[in-house]
Amino acid sequence: MTTRLDTTAEPQEASASNAAGAGNGAIAGILAYLRDRRLQPGDRLPSERDLAERLGVGRNAVREALATLVTLRIVESRPNSGIYLRHVEREGSFEALVMLTDMGAVPTPVEVAETMEVRGHLEVLAAGLACQRRTEADLARMEAVLRRTEQVLAEGGNIAAADTEFHVALVDATHNSVLVRVLHAFYRFTGRRREAMFADTVQGRASLLDHRRLLGHIRARDAAKAQLLILRHMDRARSYWSSVLGDTD
Numbered sequence: 301m302t303t304r305l306d307t308t309a310e311p312q313e314a315s316a317s318n319a320a321g322a323g324n325g326a327i328a329g330i331l332a333y334l335r336d337r338r339l340q341p342g343d344r345l346p347s348e349r350d351l352a353e354r355l356g357v358g359r360n361a362v363r364e365a366l367a368t369l370v371t372l373r374i375v376e377s378r379p380n381s382g383i384y385l386r387h388v389e390r391e392g393s394f395e396a397l398v399m400l401t402d403m404g405a406v407p408t409p410v411e412v413a414e415t416m417e418v419r420g421h422l423e424v425l426a427a428g429l430a431c432q433r434r435t436e437a438d439l440a441r442m443e444a445v446l447r448r449t450e451q452v453l454a455e456g457g458n459i460a461a462a463d464t465e466f467h468v469a470l471v472d473a474t475h476n477s478v479l480v481r482v483l484h485a486f487y488r489f490t491g492r493r494r495e496a497m498f499a500d501t502v503q504g505r506a507s508l509l510d511h512r513r514l515l516g517h518i519r520a521r522d523a524a525k526a527q528l529l530i531l532r533h534m535d536r537a538r539s540y541w542s543s544v545l546g547d548t549d
Contacts, residue, residue: 326365329355331374331400334385341387345375372396398489412493412541419486420534423467426483427514427530429474431523438473442515445469449508459504460495466511473518497540506536 330351345351348366352359366383369375372393375383388396397415401407407415430438449462464487471483498504510533517526 326351326355326357326361327368327399329357330362330365330369339385341385343385344381345383345385347382369396372399394485394489398485401489401492407489407493413538415486415489416534416538416541419483419490420531420538422479422483422486423530423534424527426471426474426479427518427526428523429476429479430470430518431521431526433475434473434518434521438469439515439519442466442469442473442511442518446508446512446515449504449511453501453504453508456501458495458498459507460491460498463494463498463504463507463511464491470514470518493541497537503540507533510536 330345333351333354334345339345345366346354348359348362351366352362355362366375366377370377370383372395373386374388374396376386377383397407397411445462445466449459449466452459452462467487468484471480474480498507510529514526514529514533517523517529
């Protein structure tokens, strides 16, 4: 079984909608089934009826869950044949990885290292474009986030939400909707890890200092300095997680 399906997430409780809760539970149940049975790429899944009986949910919930997994390229539907497991590491979408994390799956050290490697290059691109395209409104928004971050730190709090808000404001300043959507997925994927890292106020103060300097470079439209700083910023985070998670081999 591939590492990207190795999740122990339990079915979520229904909140605003019982149907949504059943759908999430069915997805988690199917993924647990794939893991427990050690299905391999190309293996056929049981029928909707069989899965519904195994999971103790309705067939509609199973059907919707399978449709979601097809969209995320975790499984594929073959007409007049059935549902088959894809080679997830090669064919699955990044949104599938984000969804699994949203449902409680813990990313592996390899997944953490690989996503940070990709995100680092996207952040460099974002910093360069923000220097070119930022407006006065963009600058004011980032400045306001930094003031809120300072307040959180002064109160001894966790700046994870404010830190993410700054990165979102920065990428919005690129005025590139595709880059915004891609990086938003990365921020969702790293949300829980960021909360853990910024429980340490030393990490929070270091991040705030980087963001304050980065805003200065963006204000000055100095793309070279902004990109160099964001590289160092990401390298520090990468080093932190390497020390926490150990080797990624």
